[in-house]
Amino acid sequence: MQLRxxxxxxxxxxxxxNCNCPNCDGLRRGTLKAQARTQSSIAVSANGQDWLLVNASPDVLAxxxxxxxxxxxxxxxxxxIACVLLMDAQIDHVTGLLMLRERGSPLPLLATPEVLSDIGEGFPLTRILSHYCGTEALLLQPDGSLQTVPGLPGLAVRPIALSSKPPPxxxxxxxxxxxxxxxxxxENPDNGARVFYAPGLGEVTPELLDLMAQCQIVLVDGTFWTEDEMQRLGLSKKSAAEMGHLPQSGPQGMISQLDRLPPGxxxxLIHINNTNPILQEDSAERSLLAEHGIEVAWDGMDLVF
Structure with missing residues (x-):
């Protein structure tokens, strides 16, 4: 099984x-040791040829x-791309559906009833696409049950409801x-290896931690370093929690949660905000992650499990 x-x-x-925070300005000037990144999305395949696109970002064509x-x-x-699965209805995860409108048949779209309602009414993407390729809505039930992916033999997923927020x-x-x-x-049915993917995560519950402990790889929310990151930079009045994210630092932050997982x-971290100091490869924050055995995802990263 391959995850890209x-x-x-x-x-x-x-x-x-439109951002000139120290990270964005430094990358443009070439004074920051960092890599440019597109908006979060992964693709998963059981055979290396047919893929499940997980979230359709505005950068999908690139x-x-x-x-x-x-x-x-x-x-x-x-x-x-045989099918698209949506983790939520956030603009940075669904707008790319419009870029796939030239498809010759309805686009298979896996999502929960809640996400389908938001992109059907609040941000009516499915209604817009009905005038182009159309979509074939396939319901996901976020109860942890195993669900097959149409058109992708050998690939099944277990969707799990998370504590976070829907889009503004x-x-x-x-x-x-x-x-x-x-x-x-x-899960890879051939060897039982598991990956847990959660780019938007506001809380790690004991049940969720138990599930993550049974995985070989966890790929989780790396949006903010601190709870008040955007506020301190004068970029927003909202905290990380108000935006539905768990920051890395702090006594109950993502680092402390990931430290509780077993060795191996x-x-x-994925879904990293442009303000997060972990984007700087030689930053103290990046070094601290390394001390805790935590990696930072990059565009083009391949995971085989």
Whole structure:
């Protein structure tokens, strides 16, 4: 089983188009030891040819160009993307659906009822796409049960409801529902190896920690370093928690949670905001992650399990 990181940044990418924070400005000037990143998305395949696209970022066309496996060219019009799965309805995870509108048949779309309601009404992507390729809505039940992926034999997933928030445009922004945001357990049926993917994570519960402890790889929310990161930089009035993310630092932060996992679990952060100092490869924060055995995902990273 193969997992390819197509994009590793949070919304806006890195550098963000309108941002002159120390990270973005330093990358543009060439004074920062860091890599540019597109907005977060992964692709998963059981055979290396047919892929499940997990989240369709606004950068999806650039990501397809950067990953030739997603364009096998078996016909005049072709794609290795057999199905799209949405973890939530955030703009940086769904807007790329519009870029896939030239598909010759309805796009299979796996999502929870809550996510489908948000992109059907609040941000009516599925209604817009009905005038182009259309979509084939396939319901995900975020109860941890095993669900097969149509068109992708050998690939099944277990969606798990997470504590987080729906997008700002959602009418349920201030009263989250189970299913607004999910984690994804992906298992290789041949060897039992497991990967847990959760780019938006507001809380690590004991049950979730137990599940992560049974995985070979966890690929989880790396959005912010501190709870007040955006506030201190004058970029937002909202804290990490108010945006639905668990920062890395602090007594109950992501580092302390990942430290509780057993040795041998590979720990990787993804969905990294442009303001996060861990983007600087020679920063003290990046060194601290390394001391705790935590990696930072990058565009093009390959995980085989």
């Amino acid at each position: 990181v197509l994009g590793s940044a949070a919304g806006g990418g890195f550098p963000q188009w 990501q397809i160009r950067a990953n030739p496996e997603l364009q096998p060219a078996r016909a005049v019009r072709d794609s290795g 445009y959602s009418p349920f922004r201030h009263c989250p529902r189970p299913g607004d945001n999910i984690g994804l357990l992906i 679990v590979r720990k990787i």
